[in-house]
Amino acid sequence: xxxxxxxxxxxxxxxxxxxxxxxxxxxxxxxxxxxWYQQKPGQAPRLLIYGASSxxxxxxxxxxxxxxxxxxxxxxxxxxPEDFALYYCQQYGSSPKTFGQGTKVEI
Amino acid sequence: xVQLVESGGGLVKPGGSLRLSCAASGFTFSDYYMSWIRQxxxxxxxxxxxxxxxxxxxYYADSVKGRFTISRDNAKNLLYLQMNSLRVEDTAxxxxxxxxxxxxxxxQGTLVTVSS
Numbered sequence: 143x144x145x146x147x148x149x150x151x152x153x154x155x156x157x158x159x160x161x162x163x164x165x166x167x168x169x170x171x172x173x174x175x176x177x178w179y180q181q182k183p184g185q186a187p188r189l190l191i192y193g194a195s196s197x198x199x200x201x202x203x204x205x206x207x208x209x210x211x212x213x214x215x216x217x218x219x220x221x222x223p224e225d226f227a228l229y230y231c232q233q234y235g236s237s238p239k240t241f242g243q244g245t246k247v248e249i
Numbered sequence: 250x251v252q253l254v255e256s257g258g259g260l261v262k263p264g265g266s267l268r269l270s271c272a273a274s275g276f277t278f279s280d281y282y283m284s285w286i287r288q289x290x291x292x293x294x295x296x297x298x299x300x301x302x303x304x305x306x307x308y309y310a311d312s313v314k315g316r317f318t319i320s321r322d323n324a325k326n327l328l329y330l331q332m333n334s335l336r337v338e339d340t341a342x343x344x345x346x347x348x349x350x351x352x353x354x355x356x357q358g359t360l361v362t363v364s365s
Binding site: 175177179186187188189192193198230232234237238239240241242243244 | 284296308350352358
């Protein structure tokens with residue numbers, strides 16, 4: 143099983159700042175099968191990024207993903223008030239599919 | 250538009266059973282793998298099972314293997330999760346999701362509480 147470790151656990155930033163979230167895998171994620179999700183309280187997760195760097199439909203271009211192998215990054219270029227939420231990475235290169243423990247982006 | 254609606258959650262005693270349903274609409278259900286993912290209160294996400302388009306390929310996480318059964322009815326656009334021998338640690342919101350490797354669409358979730 144691939145274990146995903148996200149850092150930091152909490153990121154305290156202000157609107158307009160840049161957020162950089164990290165996701166490290168315990169072994170290489172094949173074919174960059176890495177996704178990122180955003181979750182707000184009381185809501186289901188929302189897919190932001192798949193294939194490590196492809197934005198899902200309707201996702202603003204301030205969200206970008208990068209990385210390969212064992213190290214992946216989600217960058218939010220300029221935080222908007224609605225971006226303060228929990229973010230999870232997920233690998234789907236091998237079964238079982240696994241999620242990171244999450245990074246909270248707070249004001 | 251794609252819609253996934255879960256139902257069937259509730260309060261059940263340890264050792265009991267529950268069957269969750271997920272009604273799909275807005276896409277060709279039979280063309281997609283489907284998954285169940287759960288989230289314990291205040292915790293992260295745990296993928297627990299997927300089923301292929303025809304139902305011939307199924308995978309379970311170790312935490313539910315032998316206790317949970319996933320199935321689908323493509324004629325009715327329904328996904329199911331039969332949960333037996335429920336434990337306190339199975340308490341969670343259960344989501345169904347359209348599975349393209351990543352999970353592009355999610356339902357709103359249904360809460361399962363296992364408590365005596």
